[in-house]
Amino acid sequence: MTCRELAEKIEKLQPDASPQDVARLCLLLTNSHRDVSALGDLVELQSAWRQIGLRLQLATDQHAAMTHELEELASSDPKEFSQEQVWVLIRAIKVQSQILQMYVGHPLLDV
Structure with missing residues (x-):
């Protein structure tokens, strides 16, 4: 199956999907x-x-929560980090690596 064929199937399943969403789904599905x-x-x-959608939603939720924590962390003095x-910071790196792993299609270094 080519990417074009997969994109056509995705477009039939989700006709209102933007070209960016179709491309993203093609990448995630093939990976x-x-x-x-x-x-x-x-x-x-x-x-x-469905599986990719759940994984992406989980990663998105984790990313949103981590972004909030990082914003709070950014307002503190790094010399005084507890x-x-x-x-x-370590959890943020893990969340980012999970998202990147989904897009590149192979395991990254285990952080």
């Missing part, structure tokens, strides 16, 4: 499946789409 030709099956495509504030 999550070793056998991209399996996505030609409508049932398999819908299942993969152990908890350092853990906020």
Whole structure:
């Protein structure tokens, strides 16, 4: 299956999707499946789409929560960081790596 064919299937399933959303879904779906030709099956495509949607929603929610924590952290003096504030930074790095991993399609270094 080519990216164009996958994009056409996505557009049929979600006709109101923007070109950016279709491209994003193509990338996420192809990165999550070793056998991209399996996505030609409508049932398999819908299942993969739901799984990717859930993973993306989870990552988005985590990112939003982490952004809030980082904004609070940015207003404090780095010289005075507590152990908890350092853990906020570490969690932020993990969240960012999870999102990046979804888009590049292979595991990154385990932080």
